[in-house]
Amino acid sequence: VYRYAVLVQNEGMPTDVMRNARQRILIAAVEILSDDNAASRLSVRAVATRANVSVGSLRHHFPTQRMLRDAALQAIYDVVVPAAPIDDTSIPAHDRLVASLRTILDTGGHASRARASIASIVESFVIAEQTEELREAYLAIVDEGVRRIEGWLTALAGQGELPLEHVADRAQFLDTVLNGITLQRALPVADDAVRVEERTLRLAVDATLRP
Amino acid sequence: VYRYAVLVQNEGMPTDVMRNARQRILIAAVEILSDDNAASRLSVRAVATRANVSVGSLRHHFPTQRMLRDAALQAIYDVVVPAAPIDDTSIPAHDRLVASLRTILDTGGHASRARASIASIVESFVIAEQTEELREAYLAIVDEGVRRIEGWLTALAGQGELPLEHVADRAQFLDTVLNGITLQRALPVADDAVRVEERTLRLAVDATLRP
DNA sequence: ACCTGAACACCGTTCAAGT
DNA sequence: ACCTGAACACCGTTCAAGT
Numbered sequence A, B: 001v002y003r004y005a006v007l008v009q010n011e012g013m014p015t016d017v018m019r020n021a022r023q024r025i026l027i028a029a030v031e032i033l034s035d036d037n038a039a040s041r042l043s044v045r046a047v048a049t050r051a052n053v054s055v056g057s058l059r060h061h062f063p064t065q066r067m068l069r070d071a072a073l074q075a076i077y078d079v080v081v082p083a084a085p086i087d088d089t090s091i092p093a094h095d096r097l098v099a100s101l102r103t104i105l106d107t108g109g110h111a112s113r114a115r116a117s118i119a120s121i122v123e124s125f126v127i128a129e130q131t132e133e134l135r136e137a138y139l140a141i142v143d144e145g146v147r148r149i150e151g152w153l154t155a156l157a158g159q160g161e162l163p164l165e166h167v168a169d170r171a172q173f174l175d176t177v178l179n180g181i182t183l184q185r186a187l188p189v190a191d192d193a194v195r196v197e198e199r200t201l202r203l204a205v206d207a208t209l210r211p
Numbered sequence C, D: 001a002c003c004t005g006a007a008c009a010c011c012g013t014t015c016a017a018g019t
Helices: A003-009 A021-033 A044-050 A055-061 A065-080 A093-108 A111-127 A132-158 A164-186 A193-208 B003-009 B021-033 B044-050 B055-061 B065-080 B093-108 B111-127 B132-158 B164-186 B193-208
Strands: none
Touching: A021 A044, A021 A055, A021 A065, A044 A055, A065 A132, A093 A111, A093 A132, A093 A164, A093 A193, A111 A132, A111 A164, A111 B111, A132 A164, A132 B065, A164 A193, A164 B164, A164 B193, A193 B164, A193 B193, B021 B044, B021 B055, B021 B065, B044 B055, B065 B111, B065 B193, B093 B111, B093 B132, B093 B164, B093 B193, B111 B132, B111 B164, B132 B164, B164 B193
């Protein structure tokens, strides 16, 4: 699904795409990540083999496995999620962060889509046999989400909106709040759910943007 | 810190604790998890070495690494949890609220119990056909939880710890945070899960107990 | 600059063998 | 029943060597 996106994204590039190892590695990684199998891990050798490239070559283009995963997820998100206005200082920091957090929430959707989303997550990671492989796959996903939030908070810290040393803690905090909201969206909702969610998100952001 | 707790918890046990491999393994795991070093991982060999036990012996008592981690986290929570009454003004309001919220969290349990708990909720209220009856049944349960939190906040408001008019909003907020934590307890957990959860809960309570 | 593949130090799990 | 430690199949990273 996403592999074409990655290609398109680099359209105005050198010459023969299939001759470009970096491209092939990135495409292979995106393919593995967007595989139907939720538990698929992004191992060095799996990616290298799929891209028809040596381990050393992979490492040359992506010095660490984290850099590779980040690049692949970034490529996916760049296509799927509209960019957040985190640097638009004409808008209050509070509103920018709320809007950014909503881009994560919206990947889960609402109503029946939110329910399908949670059902799938619970099936894959809660009900399924708890293997180490599954755990690592899940933690990699969580990590990406938290890092995204950290990215926003770091940007806001650069504008003096919060202390830089609290970025990690507060990103985890916001991640938990988003998990709570996501779960609540899937569960039966009260009539005032939208208002409650809005207030909760604002309260969480208030707590985050404070010395 | 927690190592003694694990010992105490098994006080009425066999004979010589230091001769009990299972005890030593559990203690070693708890020590590593409650280590200050946030990067500490719970590897088989690290635990086995620390416990002065072979890898095989460790596997005999804890067939998978997950079971070991679950047992260690359970041991930690069993000690951390004891509830402080909300009206005991000799304890800081902050601590009283955290302790009270933990009593709700602990109804969900940890590890396999937390997973069974979430699986059951999702099955009953997310996957099941969304009837009005189901919705009302669920909202009644939620209401009960939120009302409990409101009760605590009202008590604290009476002591001047927060404005009375914000009690409803903030109870909803805390409910969302608890939902997030509950979900995270059921999903695969990182090695630093205990610390992260503690910080998140404190941050949420900080946000609540503020004008 | 780009690529190769062996080597290294890890990981969790399995298992024949001991007591 | 409890324990041992080697072996296995992985993992991510490093690096001398090629082109």
